[in-house]
Structures are given as C-alpha cells and as structure tokens.
Amino acid sequence: MSGEVSTKKGGVLSMGPHTLQIPTELFSLNRQRLVNSLREKITDALVLLQGGEEVPFYDTDITYNVFRQESYFMWAFGVIEAECYGAIDVKTGESYLFIPRHPEEYAVWMGPLAQIHDFSNKYGIANVYYVDELKTVLEKLNRAKILTLKGLNTDSGLTAKPASFDGIDKFSVDEAILFPVIANLRVYKTEHEIRVIKYVVAVSSYAHRQVMKFIKPGNYEYQGEAKFLNACYEKGGCRHASYTCICGSGVNGAILHYGHAGCPNASPIKNGDICLFDMGGNYFGYAADITCTFPANGKFSADQKMIYEAVLTATLAVHKACKPGVSWVDMHVLANKTMLEELKKGGLLQGDVNEMFEAGLGAIFQPHGLGHFMGLDVHDVGGYLSDQPARPTKVGLNKLRTARVLEKGMVLTIEPGCYFIDPLINKALEDQKLNKFLVPGVIERFRKFGGVRIEDDVLVTENGMEDLTKVPRSVKDIENWMSGNLDESTFLDSDKLFAW
C-alpha cells in the first residue's frame, strides 16, 4: 500500500453524451486532499462518513423527494445511492465503501441487485463491502481513532450528523478533527469541480435565457419556474433544482424567499411588472444559483432602468475588484456604497453616501449579504471557520455568509440587490438616523416596485475572477434578447461543456 488514495479507475457520472461526463477521479482527488490535510494532525486514524438516507413523506410509502446524497459524502465518494458508508484510512490513503445488502425481492422493485464489483467499477473504489460488514472491516483496520463529522452549518444553524452504526461505541471516536479540515477543503474547488460547476451554471444560464424569452404579461409566475426546470432537466440532465425557485413579479420581487409553499409563485404577471427570477439547476449535487431581473413586457421603464442599473453598477464594481487577497466584507461594502451612490443620482437618496452607509441604509435596500460560497451546497460550507474571520457584528454586515479573504479556486455568488420592502422602508422613514437620507416623495413612487437582484456565479482566479454566468445583463442586451434581436451565439459555451 502506498500513501496515495486508491486510484482504481472508475466510471463516469453522466446523464448521457449530451451532458457532462464527471470522472470519479473528482472524488478520489478530494479524498487524497483530505488525507494529505489530515496527516498534518493525525495518521493512525480512519475517516468515517455516513451517506444520506431516504426521507419518507410523513407516514406514507413515497419519499419527500427523489433521494439526493448528503453533500460531504458526495464530495468524498460521489456515490448517488442511499444508505452507504465510506471510510478512508488516513495512514494508507486506502478508501472503503459500504453498500446496503438488499433482500432478493429488491431486484423485482428496484432493479438488478448491485454487486460489490458493480459499485467498485462505477466509483473506482477497490474495497467495497456491505454495510453489515462495517464493524468487522473497521476492527481489522484497527486504527487508533475513527474521525467522524460534527460541526455547525453557519447558514442553517444545524449540525452535521456524525456517522453512527451499531457497535461504534467499541471504537475510539473523534468528532472534532475532521469537520474544519473537510469544510475548509470544500471551499477550494479543484479543476474537476470547476468543470462541473461551469457546466451546471451554463445549463442554468441557458434555462434562464429560455424563461426570459418565454415570459409575457398574462403568464403566471410559476410558468417561468416550469420552463426553467424543464430546460435544465430535458437539455442538461439536471433532475433537481438547487433550491426552491423564486419567481417574483412586481411587488413580489421584494419578498426575498418568495416561492415557498405559502407564496408558491402563483401570481399573474402584469404588464409593467419587473420580474425577479432566482433559480439554479443541480448536476450530481453541484449547484448553480442565478438571478435574472427583467421587465415582463421586454422594455424597461425609466424607473426600472434606473434601479436596475444601480444594481448592475454595483455588480460591475465588484467584478472589477474581486481577486485573491481582497476581503469579502470589503466587496459587500463596495457593492452597497456603489448602489447607494447610484440611488442618490437617481433622486431617491440625498446626503453623503459614506454617512448613509455607516447609518445602516444599505441594509434597508439590500437586507442580505453580497453573496456566498457555492458548490455541493448552494450556500456552501466554510463561510465561518474558527481560524478564519468571524461574522461581523455591525448591522448591514452581520448577514454576510462569510467574511473571508478571497483566494484562487473559491466559487461565490455576487448578488447585489435593491428592494422596496414596506416594513423596512417604513422603519427607515421613522428612524431619525436614516430618514434624513431619504427623499420621501421619490421613495413613495417605488412602494410597489418590487426588487432587482443581479446574481452571478463567479470563480476567483489567479489575478481576478471569471463570471461563469451567461445571460444578458445590460439593459440593452436584455431588451434585445427578449425581442429576439440578440443571438443565442452571444452566449456560446466557449468551454464546450455541453453538446447543444
């Protein structure tokens, strides 16, 4: 045994030749990176990860949704089936996969019983066993520690569930070492992962473009969602969206998480509405997260153009500044101040922009952070780790999903927005520290405006960033695209990641 993780050649994950072929080396490389990092802390140890399980729909015999793998397990093993475990021997680098042993009847309902060698070939892992052999195999490997995953998800407040099995109490288990190491590794995307992310962003961009062409006043918002999901799946093989589609028209665009069960994208789109559609496909776990904002009737009004371009100016300022070494907090501040400056030019605000930012006016118009890491989770992990900058406490910055300094290989969303949210506008109008910056007569004109968000998915490169999103962004391009005067070839997939 070498110190390398198993390099047995595996298959590919794919939804057909017109979709991206993901080599299983993506995952063995992640395991190698994990082992390399862990060896700085411990060698006589086994990593043990538990894959996801099916979630029943209440007490019925259907599931809440088609099974999707838990992200840490996916990152390390790339296995799409439920109820597996995976182990990695830190000392030798050898990987072990444990699959459920199904009864014979399973073949009738679920397909031919997968054999050990099928899994071994598919996932490129030499050592595949049944889950009921887990304890025996771990005993034989006889390492001093088993490292399981326990740590806080700083976006949800929930805790990753450490691997567990009958008999684990017989082993010496450490829950602390693994989490910060693996969470931090997930922040830096490998070339393999960047390829997948580029693909799912390209597919989602394509789908957004179709939606923009399709939507007309009179449509219902959810018809845009239906179009998007169809384009992602039928063309790009993305069975799942990465999150609930947000399709807000008019005033609904100011509801940040519109689209949930209580507000199910069920309003009619009216002439004169601006549409804020935030949707992203998912390809073998990897997420896209794109927001397009466009006028329902294809033509921006003067007010819509002004607000849209205020946000776009903020976007472009961040695109220009974004590179290794800059702080994400500074990028947020840059975006906010740029937008406030533009709103001032547009006549909504008055006074000194730095003063209004310090007073917290940025968070009135954009209550959310500039963006977030993106990867196997749409809000990807690693935003706040103990050896990284802590969450800022200042209002306007405390919603940021990370305060880290940018580094090459990070993938983030850049998503400034400007919303007219009644309770926040009212709060600002009543607050002496804020109301002096508002031009009330003008603000009132925007009460039912809704919102604008421009959300791109970007990769931090050696000297700057690459915008992976391929949708019309300028007012002119959007209007031309929606009226059929901008060619699809403008958005050519220069990486040739998909065959259509």
Next chain:
Amino acid sequence: MSGEVSTKKGGVLSMGPHTLQIPTELFSLNRQRLVNSLREKITDALVLLQGGEEVPFYDTDITYNVFRQESYFMWAFGVIEAECYGAIDVKTGESYLFIPRHPEEYAVWMGPLAQIHDFSNKYGIANVYYVDELKTVLEKLNRAKILTLKGLNTDSGLTAKPASFDGIDKFSVDEAILFPVIANLRVYKTEHEIRVIKYVVAVSSYAHRQVMKFIKPGNYEYQGEAKFLNACYEKGGCRHASYTCICGSGVNGAILHYGHAGCPNASPIKNGDICLFDMGGNYFGYAADITCTFPANGKFSADQKMIYEAVLTATLAVHKACKPGVSWVDMHVLANKTMLEELKKGGLLQGDVNEMFEAGLGAIFQPHGLGHFMGLDVHDVGGYLSDQPARPTKVGLNKLRTARVLEKGMVLTIEPGCYFIDPLINKALEDQKLNKFLVPGVIERFRKFGGVRIEDDVLVTENGMEDLTKVPRSVKDIENWMSGNLDESTFLDSDKLFAW
C-alpha cells in the same frame, strides 16, 4: 352554536383561472363528515390534528423539497402552510385553526406577515389563533377527551404521528378513536373531491399524451419525465408529481420502481423498445397515477402487440366488472386469469389457466396487486381497516393494497401489468409447480422485453365505474396518436375542468 361545522365562506385554492378553483367547502364538508361519524362514538371531545413541518436537506438551510402538507391535515383543513394545528369540537362542530406566529423579520424573507383574519378568510374558518395559544384555547373548550391520530399506514408500515405540543400531557388524550374513522372517511370521495381528482387526472392525461408524441428513439428516458412535469406544471398548475416518475424503456420496464436515485431514468431509448411510463401530477395534495405503455418508435412489433393486448384485455375485463358490491380481490383474480389466458393464446403459456393461477403463475408476470385507492395519497389510506377484510395470505394476493368490497365514491387505480423479470422467470423455470405451464422457447424470446402496464384512475359509480383517464389505450389509437393521426379533441375534457 349549531351542531354544524363552521360554514364561514372561505376562498379558493387555485393556480390561476386556467386551473381548477377548489372551494374551501371541500374541507369544511370533510370536517362535517368527520364530526357526524365521531358523534356515534363520542361527543365530549376535540379532534386535534397537527400539520406538517418543513424537512431540512440534511444540515443545510434548504429544504428537501418545497413543503407539502400532511394528508390527513390537508383532508380536514386544506391549509397549504407549514407548522399549523387544527382542532374540531365534536360537540359543536366548530373548527379552530392555529398558525405559527412569525417574528417581524419573517416579512422581509417570506412575505407580508399573514394575519389571523387572512387565514380566516382564506380557509373559511372563523376561529383562528396562533399556535402559542393552542393550550389556552383547548383548556377553555374544556372537553373530556382530545382525539389524536395514531394508526398504521398499511402501505408503508409507518405510523401516523399523533399531534403533540408542549403541555398536551395535561389533557386526557385518546389515540385510538380517531384513526379508523378518518381513514375510512378518506376512502369515500365527495363530489368536491371527485372534481379535484378528475382535474388532476385530466391534467396528467394531457401530459402523458404530450410525452407520447415527444418521445423518439435516441431520447433519454428522463427527457420524457421532464416533458411530463413541465406539462403538468405549466399548463395545469401542478407543482409536484405524486410520486417519483417511472420512465422505463426496454428491459428497464421490468423494474417496477425504476426511476429512483440509483436508476434515475437515465438510459437512452432505443428503436424497438417499448416504453413504460408511470407518472402522475399532484394538485393541492390530490394525486393522479397513470401508466402509459407505448412503442418508442410509434409502431408495435407483433410481440409487443400481443403482450400489450393481453394486458389491455385484462384491463377491459375489470372495467366491465367493476361496480359496487364486487370484491377487489375478485377483480385482481379476474385480471390475472384474463391475462394468463391471453398469454396462453400468445404461445407463452400452456395448460389450464385456473391451475396456473392457483399455482401462483400470475405473480410471476405481475408481482404487484391490481391497484389501490387514490386520493390525497397516491396509495390512499383505508385499504385494511379492522372492520374490513384482512390482507389475503395467498401468494399472488398478499401484495394487494386492499381486499375491500367496492362501493360508490371509491377512487382506485386499475393497473394490470405483464413483466419479464429475470429472477422471477428463473424462479418459475426452476419450480416444478410452475415450469410445466411455461413454453420455454417462447419465454426466452421475451427475456429483454421489459414490461407492459396499463394504469387507469377510476371512480366507482352507482352501477359501475367511470374511467377518468384520457389517454390513447388501444394499439390502434396509440399508433395513430403517435403518428399525428388522432386528434387532441378525442380526449376532450368533457367536464370542462380546465380552460385549455
């Protein structure tokens, strides 16, 4: 207070004027029926149901899927929002709805804070409170018993979770009375419910027809799924499918629950394949469940025609026999024997059909039951209740999801099928009680055939049944439909339930 449930006029559930308008009377009528039935057993009591909660996607801040209401709660209250409770006073018939009290910040992310009167108007329930008032309100109502829901789902083996809240231990709770009453009521569909089921079956029929026109050899199976989901949602407002789409082509058609995460409808469809597509939309909880089987290239081969017509003959025999008073077990036997007879005519089987059925040959070719109740659950509840016929023990009948005698107002699927499942064929060939009926040379020809299932959604009427499914079913109609020689008007929505 009268003995009637509250009849405050509520709103409608709808996804726009082109979709079905569901009056909230559907649900108040269900509550009235529940109260009427319970009063035969107890009057000094409150029914307490707990609605569903969001399910997080592992430890992340997204959910596993858009929230969908738990079915018993939906049946009684029609509420689409999460984290509610509902109570019904058996004595007075009065209904009470309890909604979560959200913090002010909720308005920024999720939309305007719903007020008590909003819920009251939307759902036609006069008494709406916050969940944190639940204990106080129940104390005030001061009934001798609180009836909660606990009972076995005989399809899943799971148990309905009784309502629970902080302080429920202070009340006298009965978990036994409610379940059999409400489960049995759900078996009989009201006129309101039948309208919704007709709608969702019509929408799903439309979507299946689009898929049959779209599919060509060279497509991937999931592209049919994508088409189906899009048609249901974009046209019919069905955001969810009622279960994971099964899109098996060729040999995959013999995997009964194909389409799950491990077999994700990801095979290319080949010329000469027969396609078995089992998919159903969902409209405000109500399910459709339809299977269409058709040749990928639009033209049945002789073997495909023979197997298909064997199954269709079984279907039509059941359609003809199905009426109040007949036992579902007898319908299953009728379908099985009819199909075996046809397979004998086709040269696959030899010997006496009654003997082969008794020997268990029916379950080799169709390992599943004839069908199931359908309603708010795709496999709807009430199949086996204590005062109804018990599950048969005989092989071939023990998979039946109910053994009840048909009655007016029941909605069921009728879904005979014929599959060539390797392990079952092998088992039959090795079994002396079975192999004498098989014509081995002919059977071998069908090894890679896949399967045929014809699944209709039917309503038991006064004197027979009504097939709600509107898809081409005969070989001739399917071929004509797929080649564009059968008009859409053939499948006209005679009930005018939708406006397209």
